[in-house]
Amino acid sequence: MTSGTSVRLGLTGSIGMGKSTVAAMFAEAGVPVFDADAAVHRLQGPGGRVVAAIEAAFPGTSGQGGVNRTALSEAVLGSETAMRLLESIVHPAVREERARFVADHADAPLIVFDVPLLFETGGEQAVDKVAVVSAAEPVQRARVLARAGMSEAKLDAILARQVPDAEKRARADFVIPTDVPLEQTRAAVAAVIACLQPPGGG
DSSP states (O other): OOTTOOEEEEEEOOTTSOHHHHHHHHHHTTOOEEEHHHHHHHHHSTTOTTHHHHHHHSTTSEETTEEOHHHHHHHHTTOHHHHHHHHHHHHHHHHHHHHHHHHHTTTOSEEEEEOTTTTTTTGGGGSSEEEEEEOOHHHHHHHHHTSTTOOHHHHHHHHHTSOOHHHHHHHOSEEEEOSSOHHHHHHHHHHHHHHHSOTTOO
């Protein structure tokens, strides 16, 4: 297999859809997974590359442990200008991390990019195929509202920033359900891998 010919699969899904679970299934199957959220956590963690820039833009949102995500979320929630400023700091750094990941896995037949806001940021243009993780709305809401510190209002504010699930499913090449028994979800992941990974690849 020549290097640099990996199939790039974008993995996305709205909040509470079970995307992390599905990403872990790809990783368990031996597929390299780039987790955009994990990259952001590293960049904003203790000694992270964007901590100083975020503190300069949003004073009082960081400390010894890096960026305080709750304080930062409160600083930008509901303000388009603040959100754009934050994205202008974080996105270029994430792109660098992503480029390094691609270089490190140039020989892999299939690589997955776990990106929560793939459609929202135009990220689908940078991948070959898109898989959307999806569950029925009542299941989604119940999962998210069970999280600490989550409220109906906060959930609605988050969902307002996300492309609706029905539109994501319509635009996806694959839909992976998570409101079914775990083995069915795992089978859907295996089917995507089989479809995208050439026989004998890996």
